[in-house]
Amino acid sequence: NIEALFMRFERIKVPRDKVIIxxxxxxxxxxxxxxxxCTVSRQIGGSEMELAELKGGDAFGEEALxxxxxxxxxxxxxxxxxxxxxxxxxxxxLLKEPLMHRISRQEAEAKATAGAIWLDVRYAAEYNADKLPGAINIPLNEIRNLFGSLDSKKEYIVCCQSGRRSSAAAFLLSQRGYKAYLLEGGLRSKAANSTASYGSGGNQE
Known part of the structure; x- marks a missing residue:
């Protein structure tokens, strides 16, 4: 995969101020x-706000993909x-599928019982309205800045309402060496919403 990956990358020269995405x-x-x-920015309250600066070796654009x-x-x-x-x-x-580890609700429950942590990447308001017992909350838009707060020795079951945001978060975590598993179908799926024991793995020290 590594050889195929490098062969498919296209090298482009770009001038200052060029908008890439x-x-x-x-x-x-x-x-x-x-x-x-590069600079990363987002429209907040009608104004363009700079969020971060990226340098050589950094990657971007994966979340939307x-x-x-x-x-x-x-x-x-x-x-x-x-x-x-x-x-x-x-x-x-070459990148997404090899790094994604999808698990069912039953598999997630078993992992949580064994000590894995539920990581909910919804916005805080969504999380507080419908939180899983023992889960921790790091919204997707904040996760890049909070990698250091996670325990690299723990396993994380990543979830959101539909599975879209959690798929991006699980990829980002796996890319950085964390043991991350994506809850297939998200919390809105019938299986994920059934009454279940979520284990005690969510209490992170």
Whole structure:
């Protein structure tokens, strides 16, 4: 897979101020920065707010591809640079599927009983209205900044309402070496909403 992955990346030179991805657009590529710096921004309250700066070796664009959703932020070049980009179909084949570990409700319950932690990536208001016993809440849009708060020795069962946000979160966690499992179908599925024991693994030290 590694050899095929590198063969399918396209190397492109990009000038300063070039917008690489735009918030609200469909996702078509995954990017790795070979050289240069990028800024990540999002529309908040009618204003464009800078969220982060990316540098050589950083990657972006995966969330929309994994969740099959629109871009949730814009990325523009802060300097001239070189990017490696991978088309959506190649990304799904070579990166997404090998890293995704989907489990059923029954499998999730067994893991939780054995000590795995339920990680709910919905917004706080959604989580507080319908939380799982013992779950912790880190919204998807905050998870990149909070990797350090998670225990790399623990297993995490990642969930959201439909499975779309949790698929992106599970990918990001797996990409960084965490043991992350995606609850198939999300919390809205009939199986996930049945009465069940969620185990005691959610109490993280």
């Amino acid at each position: 735009r918030e609200g657009e469909e996702g078509d590529f995954y990017y790795v920065i070979e050289s240069g710096r 994994v969740a099959n959703a629109r871009r949730n932020a814009s990325v523009a070049m802060k300097t001239d640079g070189v990017l490696l980009r991978l088309a959506k179909a190649d990304f799904i084949e």
